[in-house]
Amino acid sequence: MSAADQRHIPVLGPEAVAMLAPRDGGTYVDATFGAGGYTRLILATPGARVIGIDRDSTAIAGGADLATEAGGRLTLVESRFSALADVCAAQGLTHLDGIVMDVGVSSMQLDSAARGFSFRFDGPLDMRMGDSGPTAADVVAQAAERDLADVIYIFGEERHSRAVARAIVAARKEQPITTTRELADIVARVVRSKPGDIHPATRTFQALRILVNEELDELQQALVAAERILAPGGRLSVVSFHSLEDRIVKTFLAERSKTGGGSRHLPEVAQQAPSFQLLNRKPAVAAASEIDANPRARSAKLRGAERTTAPAHVPSSSSPWPRLADVLRGG
Template sequence: MTTGHGVGPADAAGGPARHLPVMLREVLAHLAPKEAGRYVDGTFGAGGYTRAILAAADCRVLAIDRDPTAIAAGQELVAASGGRLLLAHDRFSRLDEIAAERNFAPLDGVVLDIGVSSMQLDEAERGFSFRRDGPLDMRMAASGPSAADLVAELDEVSLAHVIWSLGEERQSRAIAKAIVKARAEAPITRTAQLAEIVSRVVWSKPGEVHPATRTFQALRIAVNEELDELVRALAAAERALKPGGRLVVVTFHSLEDRIVKTFLSHRAKAPSASRHLPQAEGPEPSFRLVAKGAVEPGPDEVAGNPRSRSAKLRAAERTEAPAHPGGDLMGLLPAPPPQRHGRRR
């Protein structure tokens, strides 16, 4: 990475970043920002990737975030960018539409950092963390049903399904049963309440993750429809990237990584040939894999930033082929719960 235009990664335009962007060096190496390029940072957060991209080349960035707090905090960076940064308060699943609306397409690169930001985790009032007591909220966009709503409204079977399918929690049935029993006595409205309920059911040894980790993850993903958003964002990036444009995705748990891996593997796969037909069947590959497999953070980064320990990066480059039809993408998602709403005791 070069530090052009007087803007460095640690002290970029708008002042130092509020958090440590995960795998920043690897993201820049695979995104390869170039002069006059157009890049989308689909998960702006505290602006760590955006700052680094702007510092790496005389390019422009369209940064997207559904969290109004992140957009408000980014205005100083917009002002300091000399017109090279645009912010959009929106869902990154619409990145192709947003780029077209801003006359910003086609794109030279898209970077996505999937999951909750350190800012959200560190602010107790957002309700993302079981380590900081606050309202059981978890909404990135500060609108729509909250985690407290799901905990209050889903029946026991649906709760168990959400916790198992989105949190990969083996004790999902016992947790759901405990939640239903507890809410019959009093509403569950605080993160500490829910963490305590889960901790009574799930035991962990010293040094292991907190017993409530997977349950909180599952509810957060459900509240924000994160996996649906990811699938749609991958397809949107495929449509918006120009030939040679790069897609870089950083994930933090197996569900996300599995979706990205499957999507890129499918899009980079050559059509299967048939001995009965002279030509191969199916669409041509729309991506070429840049990273062969997942790239993981080095030991120094994990030691300095423990939140990076589960991160995986995957990257691919857009080919000349048209974008694939998107009808197959919903098959990447876990099966929906048998019943989304309707409280039963």
């Protein structure tokens, strides 16, 4: 199988779409369209309609042939997936039968040197999933050392974050850091690795990518939007690839599916009715055969839930992680 064919096979695709239980006449959102893998599986159900959303204009352009093949059953929209409720409203849709999300960077983006996501290729230090906003080069050029260390520690879970931040600040005083190779070399000088370990720059690159694309904020807002627009009985299916994402999905669904309150020793605590019912209490993971065919599937976790008739909960307005605007203006 060619790399081009592999990129059209979504991780946990059949499982994620089966969780949606698509039906004839149903309307679904593929909130992270990418190469259209989940959308193809949904469209295999006759009469199902899909709204495909992606912030990457390249992905939207690449889906043109699939939209033509779908004969009016697929609408593609360039947008952040956090805005999925607004995207649907613009299409005249107020209730959906299902939403699938594949969270994080796509294989197509990782494999493009010009996008600057990976140190496997030397390219511009960009890392943006869309076409606008600050780049990773802007962050490493402007962020304070303390903020860089926090970002790399929280988003990259890198225990040498302070040393990495210190090395970046020292290097940028000599000359601007503008390419992926330059940054990877800087990190590799202070983060040691043993044979068989991941590349020393892996966690730092992950951290910058998450910050630049505001990925955790996007995910949190997308989950809230899904809660607002899913019809009773509508289903949400989310595939995540690292612990930070999975923790957000797990916590959100646990809070929204919680029943009861208080204890036998204390007065009953007023609690909002659950807006979701869990479809799986433990996340589904990829089979060994899928991991062999696509190593990226190794860390994938699939969680799903079905919307109840209860009103949407009031979302929290605070985020316990660094924000891009704050980092760029120095706190």
